[in-house]
Amino acid sequence: MAITLASATLLANPGAAAADPSPAQARAKLVKLNEQADKVVEQYNQATETHKTAKTKYDVLNAEVGQKDAQAEALRRDLVTAAVSDYQAGYQGWERFVAQGSPEAILGGMASLDQMAQSRAAKLRAFEAATKDLRDRRDAARTVLAEADAARDKVRGQKAKVDKLVAEQTRILRRLGAFQTGNPRSTGITYTGSASGNARAALQFAFAQVGKPYRYGGTGPGSFDCSGLTQAAWRSAGVSLPRTTWTQWSWGAARRVPLNALQPGDLLFSKGLGHMGMYAGNGKMVHAPQTGDVVKVVALDGYWRNRLLGAIRP
Known part of the structure; x- marks a missing residue:
C-alpha cells in the first residue's frame, strides 16, 4: 500500500521524494x-x-x-x-x-x-x-x-x-482508511424536516438514497453523482431538471434565491459549478460528494459556505 501511494505521489509530483505523505498532506x-x-x-x-x-x-x-x-x-x-x-x-x-x-x-x-x-x-x-x-x-x-x-x-x-x-x-x-464502498441497496434515512409540497417529496427521495455510493455519471438507482441525485430527487417530485450542474444552473436562471434566504429543497451550487447538493433545512445539505464516499447529509459549515456560488428554487 505504501509503494502504491508513493507511486501516486511521484506521478503527481515527479520531484517529490519516494515517501508516504502524512495524513494531513x-x-x-x-x-x-x-x-x-x-x-x-x-x-x-x-x-x-x-x-x-x-x-x-x-x-x-x-x-x-x-x-x-x-x-x-x-x-x-x-x-x-x-x-x-x-x-x-x-x-x-x-x-x-x-x-x-x-x-x-x-x-x-x-x-x-x-x-x-x-x-x-x-x-x-x-x-x-x-x-x-x-x-x-x-x-x-x-x-x-x-x-x-x-x-x-x-x-x-x-x-x-x-x-x-x-x-x-x-x-x-x-x-x-476513509474509503466507503456504500450500499447500492441502502434504504437511507427518513426526512423529518419542515419542507412541504414537491420540495418535501424531493427531500424524502434524497434522504432515502443516503448510504448509496457516489459514482461519476451515476443517475440511480444504485449510485449517484451530485447532479444525478438532484435530478432524480426532483423528478420524483414531478419536476424535470436537466442532467448536469451547468444546465441545472442555467435552467434556474429566473429561480435563483439569496443564500441567506434558503428554504428546504433549494438547489445549492458550488463555485465553478463542479458540485451541487440540496438544502435540507436547519443549516444542512444532502448531496452525493465524490469518489469513495456515499450520499449523505452534512452541515453547511465554513468550508461549504465558502464554496457556494448560489441557489435555485425549482
Whole structure:
C-alpha cells in the first residue's frame, strides 16, 4: 500500500521524494483532487448529454426526411406513368383530330393535355418546396451531431483523466482508511424536516438514497453523482431538471434565491459549478460528494459556505 501511494505521489509530483505523505498532506491533496474531479466529471456529463440530445434530434429528423423522400419518389413515379399515359392519349387523339379535320378540337386536346401536365408539375413543385425546409433542418441537425461527436471525442480524453483522478482518490482514501464502498441497496434515512409540497417529496427521495455510493455519471438507482441525485430527487417530485450542474444552473436562471434566504429543497451550487447538493433545512445539505464516499447529509459549515456560488428554487 505504501509503494502504491508513493507511486501516486511521484506521478503527481515527479520531484517529490519516494515517501508516504502524512495524513494531513494526503487530506490536502485529496481536497484538490476532489475539486479537479468535480469539474472534469461535469464536463464529461455535459458532453454526453449534448451528444445524446443532438443524436435524438438527428434521428427523428432523418426518419421524417426518409418518409418524405419515399412519398416524393412515389409521386415522381406517378407523374412518369401519367406522362406516358398522357402522351399515348395525346398521340391517339392527334390522329383522331387530324382525321376529323377540326383545328379547334386539336387545339382543345392539346390545351387539355398541357393543363394536366401543369397540374402535376405544380403538385410536384409544391411537395418539393414543402420538403426543402425539412431537408434544411436535417442538415442543421447533422451539423449539430457532428459538433456533439467532436465534443464527445474530446471528452473521451477527459474521461481518461477522470479515471486517473478517481484511481488516485481511491488510493489516498484507502491509505487514510476513509474509503466507503456504500450500499447500492441502502434504504437511507427518513426526512423529518419542515419542507412541504414537491420540495418535501424531493427531500424524502434524497434522504432515502443516503448510504448509496457516489459514482461519476451515476443517475440511480444504485449510485449517484451530485447532479444525478438532484435530478432524480426532483423528478420524483414531478419536476424535470436537466442532467448536469451547468444546465441545472442555467435552467434556474429566473429561480435563483439569496443564500441567506434558503428554504428546504433549494438547489445549492458550488463555485465553478463542479458540485451541487440540496438544502435540507436547519443549516444542512444532502448531496452525493465524490469518489469513495456515499450520499449523505452534512452541515453547511465554513468550508461549504465558502464554496457556494448560489441557489435555485425549482
